[in-house]
Amino acid sequence: MARLGSTNEEALAHARRGDAGPLWISADQQTQGRGRRGRSWVSPVGNLYVSLMFRTGAAPSALPQLAHVAAVALVQAIRATASPVSRLCIKWPNDVLVDKAKVAGILVEATMAPDRTQACVIGWGVNCSYHPEGLAYLTTDLSRVSGRAISAADLLQHLRPAMAEHLALWDEGRGFGEIRALWLADALPVDTxxxxxxxxxxxxxxxxxxxxxxxxxxxxxxxxxxxxxxxxxxxxxxxxxxx
The missing domain is CATH 2.30.30.100 (SH3 type barrels.)
Known part of the structure; x- marks a missing residue:
């Protein structure tokens, strides 16, 4: 879709109407993009705004692990799309950084479907060609750090199979040990x-x-x-x- 209020909100609405998923929803621009704790997410044309909705039988206590799954998948997709990007790392709980600057954020939400099963929505906001200024932390974008134009469409093409692979590995929490090892391999240096x-x-x-x-x-x-x-x-x- 060219323009949406929020890809996460649209995905949650589908789940509440009974859509079983998995369903990917993307937008060229968001007018009401949001991050964690209801914060606004600046969403101009040129960046990736995408959400994945799916049903899961995972225990509620395991759902925060989906942010780790999503981060590992995103790092794999960035390397496939924007290589070479050096000094790429994950910052707990939901950010991906390049050279200490935030390039992406992840938002995990859940809702109850009409049949009382649990639906999860994972949203990614990735700075592909634009990054906001004047925030409380450094930001950057993939085009800037890679030295060439990186499109949201190309990144999404790699993110979708990477996410399918890592969701299967996670296995509703049973495989979190393997996800954890992958996450730690790309995490901030110990003692940061x-x-x-x-x-x-x-x-x-x-x-x-x-x-x-x-x-x-x-x-x-x-x-x-x-x-x-x-x-x-x-x-x-x-x-x-x-x-």
Whole structure:
């Protein structure tokens, strides 16, 4: 579709009407694009905005792992489309970075279908030819870092089979160990300094990986810390450890 409010919202609407999926919905432009926690996602023409809806019998506790599945698939697709792109890495919970700058975000949502089965929607927003400025973090786009034009259509052509492959590997959570290993292979370097902010607190520490459920592991000033949710920022000390 040329223009939509939100590809995730459109996919959720299909699920609520009883569409079983799997269903891919993309748009050239979003007028109401959103990220995590209801934040606005700037969505001009030229970038990739796409959502996948499918039914799943996975336990609700396993659904956050889909952000890891989606990130691993996206990294594979970027390498196939925009190679060579150096210093490409994943930042927990849902970002892909190049040279410390955000190039993509992932949003995972779920809803109940009319037959009471669970439907999941995974949305990707990828900066292919444009990136916003003036945010609280660095941003970039694939065309800029690869030195040539990268189209949303070409990236999607590689993302769809990559996602099918990794969803099968995940196997509704039973194969998360393999997804975790792939995710860690492209994660930020161990000991990268991070700051995690939530509604309740701010935690600082050094990145240690993710656990068997997909939660963030940090080494804080007073020992190991496990983080279930929050916004993660590279702090000033990270400049020397990433990139």
């Amino acid at each position: 300094p991070l700051t995690v902010r939530s509604d309740r607190e701010q935690v600082e520490g050094r990145f240690q990986g993710i656990d068997g459920q997909g939660r963030l592991l940090l080494l804080g000033p007073h020992g190991p810390v496990t983080v279930e949710a929050g916004d993660v920022f590279l702090d000033e000390r990270s400049a020397a450890s990433v990139g």
